Amino acid sequence: MLATGVMRPRKITKASLARAASALRAGRLVAFATETVYGLGARADDPRAVAKIYAAKRRPRFNPLIAHVPDLAAAKRIASFDARAEMVARAFWPGPLTLVLPLRSSAGVCNAARAGLPSIAIRVPAPKQARDLLRLAGVPIAAPSANPSGRLSPTRAIDVARGLSHIQGDVLDGGPCAVGVESTIVDLTGETARLLRPGGVAAEDIAALIGDLAAPGGNTIKAPGMLASHYAPRAQLRLNAGGPEAGELYLGFGGMPQGTDGIDLSPRGDLAEAARNLFVALRDLDGRGAARIAVAAIPEKGLGRAINDRLRRAAAPRP
Numbered sequence: 001m002l003a004t005g006v007m008r009p010r011k012i013t014k015a016s017l018a019r020a021a022s023a024l025r026a027g028r029l030v031a032f033a034t035e036t037v038y039g040l041g042a043r044a045d046d047p048r049a050v051a052k053i054y055a056a057k058r059r060p061r062f063n064p065l066i067a068h069v070p071d072l073a074a075a076k077r078i079a080s081f082d083a084r085a086e087m088v089a090r091a092f093w094p095g096p097l098t099l100v101l102p103l104r105s106s107a108g109v110c111n112a113a114r115a116g117l118p119s120i121a122i123r124v125p126a127p128k129q130a131r132d133l134l135r136l137a138g139v140p141i142a143a144p145s146a147n148p149s150g151r152l153s154p155t156r157a158i159d160v161a162r163g164l165s166h167i168q169g170d171v172l173d174g175g176p177c178a179v180g181v182e183s184t185i186v187d188l189t190g191e192t193a194r195l196l197r198p199g200g201v202a203a204e205d206i207a208a209l210i211g212d213l214a215a216p217g218g219n220t221i222k223a224p225g226m227l228a229s230h231y232a233p234r235a236q237l238r239l240n241a242g243g244p245e246a247g248e249l250y251l252g253f254g255g256m257p258q259g260t261d262g263i264d265l266s267p268r269g270d271l272a273e274a275a276r277n278l279f280v281a282l283r284d285l286d287g288r289g290a291a292r293i294a295v296a297a298i299p300e301k302g303l304g305r306a307i308n309d310r311l312r313r314a315a316a317p318r319p
């Protein structure tokens with residue numbers, strides 16, 4: 001049961017942070033900015049609070065949530081860290097890296113938040129204001145992207161307000177997200193480190209520390225970010241296009257063909273800038289009502305792997 005209402009963007013102040021933390025403690029939803037995308041948070045130890053996330057997003061129940069904590073010490077209370085996990089956590093946290101680890105204590109993270117799995121996905125977000133909120137909340141906060149499941153992820157407070165207009169609550173407005181694509185997810189529950197989702201930390205940088213990352217194993221759960229169709233605009237996407245055809249708008253990279261109508265993700269061909277602009281650009285082009293968006297080829301390296309992953313899922317046939 002969801003009250004009809006509005007998600008209200010709020011300036012971040014000491015007072016609004018304290019209010020948001022007490023809303024979270026009381027089992028209510030709060031949307032907040034991270035460096036990746038805006039998250040829709042609920043206390044992870046409370047099945048009723050977690051149920052509100054699944055309902056608000058219409059997210060399939062079998063898709064587990066990422067627990068957000070303010071620091072490594074808090075992460076260690078709920079997950080088991082081996083030497084390898086400790087090393088990558090120290091290298092990339094706070095930051096856009098999610099680690100899947102064996103669950104240590106279910107006290108902080110209820111079954112519903114983990115979709116019943118014996119492992120836990122966990123992350124320390126970069127913005128100080130997000131970590132302040134988590135510290136004030138005092139419990140792990142489950143927080144998937146603050147958008148209806150399957151649609152474009154929100155990278156501005158206004159995107160959250162528009163996408164989740166059917167629910168009530170606050171959106172802590174931290175401005176546009178600095179990274180703009182979701183976290184990289186690495187599964188460290190087994191001997192072999194596996195890349196479950198490319199994201200805001202380049203897989204190459206993780207591999208430099210712990211060796212190459214394997215592909216997801218056969219029994220890996222099919223969580224939202226791993227479904228074929230996800231991150232989808234209304235328009236159909238045509239990938240690796242040299243330019244637009246009749247009736248198409250163009251999503252370019254590193255320069256637009258002359259006279260082309262569309263948006264260049266990064267005129268100077270910078271992958272971090274392109275990642276930052278990706279979801280807003282897709283929203284804007286979608287908003288212009290084009291039936292099709294042609295998309296330039298993006299280099300498959302560094303953040304380009306995350307961008308291409310999102311574009312492939314955005315282009316996939318819809319269920």
Ligand code: AMP
Pocket residue numbers: 063064065066100114117119120121143144145182185187196197221222223224225226
């Ligand atoms: P998001 O939809 O961005 O919140 O990301 C959630 C993702 O985290 C899912 O798509 C899964 O790929 C991954 N995930 C969360 N919990 C687990 C877990 N216990 N084991 C494996 N993957 C997980």
Ligand code: MG
Pocket residue numbers: 144145153224
């Ligand atoms: Mg999402």
